[in-house]
Amino acid sequence: MNDDATTTTPSASHPSHPYVGLWVTADGRVRHELRADGRYVEARGDREAAYVGRYEVSGNHVEYRDDTGFTADGDFLDDVLHHGGMVLHRRKVVLVTGASSGIGRATAVRLAAAGHPVVLGARRTDRLDALVTEIEAAGGTALAVSLDVTDLASTRAFAAAALDRFGRIDVLVANAGVMPLSPLSSGLVDEWDRMLDVNVRGLLYSIAATLPTMLAQGTGHVVTMASIGAYEVTPTAAVYCGTKYAARAITDGLRQESPRGLRVTTVSPGVTESELASTITDETAAAAMVEYRAEAIPADAIARAVDYAVAERPDVDVNEIVVRPAAQR
Structure with a gap:
């Protein structure tokens, strides 16, 4: 994670950013859920929890660390998430x-x-x-x-x-x-x-x-x-x-x-x-x-x-x- 990023701790009653929710690729095969408690779950095809871990949002940028230590990032542009070479829309x-x-x-x-x-x-x-x-x-x-x-x-x-x-x-x-x-x-x-x-x-x-x-x-x-x-x-x-x-x-x-x-x-x-x-x-x-x-x-x-x-x-x-x-x- 980027220690220099300005983030706040999400809570179930008061999310710190507007991106909580479900994000899906056009073909529906990748389903990416950002939760208010700072956890994320990514489903791919029939694998309902292919990646699970924590995320942090700073501005329009998001960084991920799954529970195995793998890291990734993405960016939000016009309410579209660009992540790992994929384009995901809010659903x-x-x-x-x-x-x-x-x-x-x-x-x-x-x-x-x-x-x-x-x-x-x-x-x-x-x-x-x-x-x-x-x-x-x-x-x-x-x-x-x-x-x-x-x-x-x-x-x-x-x-x-x-x-x-x-x-x-x-x-x-x-x-x-x-x-x-x-x-x-x-x-x-x-x-x-x-x-x-x-x-x-x-x-x-x-x-x-x-x-x-x-x-x-x-x-x-x-x-x-x-x-x-x-x-x-x-x-x-x-x-x-x-x-x-x-x-x-x-x-x-x-x-x-x-x-x-x-x-x-x-x-x-x-x-x-x-x-x-x-x-x-x-x-x-x-x-x-x-x-x-x-x-x-x-x-x-x-x-x-x-x-x-x-x-x-x-x-x-x-x-x-x-x-x-x-x-x-």
């Missing part, structure tokens, strides 16, 4: 809830196309399996896991499956949501409970299942899918908007409580192509929604917003994004 293990349709599906497809391994969670596992096939056929990496976000054990199992397969959790896209709108006078209490269970409790369970891993890593990113209903209330949407106000508040509370290595983003879509309106049973609300959703943007428009927030450098925290059709006012 993040992304967990997406509600991934079987709509915004969740579009987000998984887009982030997988960007090279990130994606873990897909939803109840409709047949759709998840088909999506894994689609992503892998396009050269991506995906894992399907049965998930019910209203069940804490299921949510923890979802996070555990990601850790078992990929060894870390970098991004949670908490997208699962339902929207059975109705006026309060309809008294559809079961539907109100369902919205609270999925949109609020499901978010809390997803955070509870993934946050400890992110804090232990020293890095992570929670992306909550809220709604323009987190900013205004409309007739028939009182309960739905209440859950989205709550989601936005919970997410901002997480931002305020978190160390600098943890980034937090709320994405609030306007009218977007999805299956959300299909759960509306109240005739008045269903009729109003047909006209309201006449001009909708594709789900990929929201996926691009998520991709933008995720792709930003670790020292940039994109906190809120509102995306709606240009025709929606």
